Amino acid sequence: MPFTDKPFRVGTHTLTSRLIVGTGKYATYDLMRDCLEASGSDVITVAVRRERLVDAQGRNILDYIDLSKYTILPNTAGCFTAEDAVRVARLGREILSGLENPGADWVKLECLGDKKTLLPDPVATLKATEELVKDGFQVLVYTTDDPITARRIKEAGAASVMPAGSPIGSGQGILNANNIRICLEYLKENDPDYPVIVDAGVGSASDVSYAMELGCDGVLLNTAIASADDPLTMASAMKLACTAGRLSYFGGRIPKKLYATASSPDTGIVRPAGG
Template sequence: MQTLDKTPEQLRQDTPLTIAGRSFQSRLMTGTGKYQTFEQMRQSIAASGCEIVTVAVRRVQTNAPGHEGLAEALDWQKLWMLPNTAGCQTAEEAIRVARLGREMAKLLGQEDNNFVKLEVIPDTRYLLPDPIGTLQAATQLVKEGFAVLPYINADPLLAKHLEEAGCATVMPLGSPIGSGQGIRNAANIQIIIENATVPVVVDAGIGTPSEAAQAMEMGADALLINTAIAQAQNPMAMASAMGLATNAGRLAFLAGRIPVKDYASASSPLTGMVRS
């Protein structure tokens, strides 16, 4: 059945998000950082409806403040762990931390988890990812059997190179991490979406549910949102709002928006009108 023939209920059922052969019903991924308490984190993750949760391997391994016991704080029978290489400034560091992340996932019961969110960020002020280091690390990690989800600038050529290297997704930033500036790279993200044959996950910069919906309306396959939820005045309410916005944006994309016109178009037809 074509999308045009489907009822709203059928559209809501949608096809699952599939990454590296694994299927997920939710198209929202969330993080574990910046929450005030573990309980607040648990309740917010549950409210979001997400199934994939990213965990900073280095911060868990070193028991960084706010990360002591984090890996054990969530139910990994229900959630899929996405270890990330946050804090790594070089490809070599990221490769080493990715290997630790895979072992951490295995220790927590996810024996077949080869996922890694790849971050190579030498820039400590703007937190912009290094495109060369990211491609180098991704190429090696794919060879080692990882399902690599690379965090990148909204660069269509880099996205294509990473896809050709065997990455499971590409994850362009909407705007700098934690900035809440929204989708500042819409034109480039649209190009990435139109040309990708792997899922496109918009990651970083989303601050409001309307921005989450915007990214999904553009045709993104999924979103990763952390700061906008964790640092909201009411994280649980914001998590729920982000989940609803992700679904609404996806449904709007499947429904197909009207064309933008330079002129007005009456909602009611002029034919058949009663005239005096």
């Protein structure tokens, strides 16, 4: 019987795709629109405080996003304090409420520690998570791959914990698969359907597939598509990789062995004369 996957639920939202893509760094809004379509994603993330909401021609990014098709996941990219992140999250909610988009009730929380590494500040991130949960948000939290921090964030009420594979935009892929595995173990203990999404560092389709093969529920990426040599082709590759990795995880890989194991049986075969 063909494999039938479970619905992908994050808080009260049910997603059709396990790939979430961003809207930054594209050369043009037209290219962004086409890549969003090619990725197959139904949730796209938009930085509320993005520097260029309107381009030099006076075009607004929202003019190129079909709000009846996509659920917007507003994010707090560029925030370096809990207070700033909470304020930007509330601004995003107001914007999307006015647009009647279902993404108004959730937020992707980024609370960064410094501009060089763009790594999250764990203390400020936890503080902002607690505040936003109290304020009624479903909070998807960008964090490091530290399992203890991940568990604390879940305990604070996060709708999803999103450990980084590697630093934002670095393209290094998943640098510490063991930590991701432990995060999955900690976060899914007694709650196997809790959504864990790898966020940041993806560079290629194989990175997406690897994240899914580890047992992650989804992948969020932006730069890997937007800054690729051929973004449209890469968007299609990411879509296929996400599906392939998910199927591979449930298919169950064979164990790694030091020596060869013959694919063909050594019994019932034709023997040479005198053998």
